[in-house]
Amino acid sequence: MSPRAIFRRSSLLSGRRARVAVVAAGVSASVVLGAGAALAAEAAKSTDTLTVSSAASLGASVKAQAAAVEKAVTAEKAAATKVTAAKAAEDTWVTPVAKYTLGATFGRAGALWTNNHSGQDFVVPTGTSVRAVHDGVVVKAGPNGGGDGPAYGNAIVIKHDDGSYTQYAHLSDIRAWIGETVKTGEEIALSGSTGNSTGPHLHFEGRSTPDYGSAYDTGRYMKDRGIRY
Structure with a gap:
């Protein structure tokens, strides 16, 4: 084979190897980018789940606190009513016979x-x-x-x-x-x-x-x- 033919064949092989490398690099990049996107989506999903869970917990906590306050207010009113009733009883007088x-x-x-x-x-x-x-x-x-x-x-x-x-x-x-x-x-x-x-x-x-x-x-x-x- 002539030196010219050998050079041409070598150039063709180098070009093919370059193209294969580029394609391989593209595939790797796609794989890496795809994995990153998947991880990002999963993270976003986890964040959304955490946010919903946190909101639910906060809502339950607020409801529990409101119920506790309402219970305390009710108990305080009941105690005040008892005091008022006791005071009224202390001040009450009646006739010595019911009918007369x-x-x-x-x-x-x-x-x-x-x-x-x-x-x-x-x-x-x-x-x-x-x-x-x-x-x-x-x-x-x-x-x-x-x-x-x-x-x-x-x-x-x-x-x-x-x-x-x-x-x-x-x-x-x-x-x-x-x-x-x-x-x-x-x-x-x-x-x-x-x-x-x-x-x-x-x-x-x-x-x-x-x-x-x-x-x-x-x-x-x-x-x-x-x-x-």
Whole structure:
């Protein structure tokens, strides 16, 4: 083979090798670029998943905090309601009998009394439930007016937290005794007609001391405590 032919063949082979190298390089580049794109897509997907997951967790956390706040507010309102109810109960006064007809009023004069009438009569049948008009402690209880005299028959006197006293007289049955603490509306006796009485009724007094002779104007005494009858 001539030197010229040998040179030509060598050049052709070199060209082929160059083209093969270029193609190979292109394929490698494509593979590398494809892998990079795949990794980038996977990373983006992971990021999206993380973002959605984080948002869901944050939403759940916010809801939990809101529920906790609502629960705390509800508990606080309930506690405030209980305090209000307890305070209202402390301030509550009631009439000494639930149903009645009014009899002789405070200060009434007449032959039935040595002095003017010292309380308010509530006309009710014998055996009617008599209740404490307010929280207090029994300081007198028994026959002979609990110590105030036979005219009152069986009687009870209660001391209240405002420093005043109430008396319940002409009772047929006593159901609370000296030293006992009673609550507003609690049954303490049954009405009757014992002592100096013209018929079944409850004699009721508001007093400044536990003893006879210290009675207030009974109507005003109860009105000042929110009770009208």
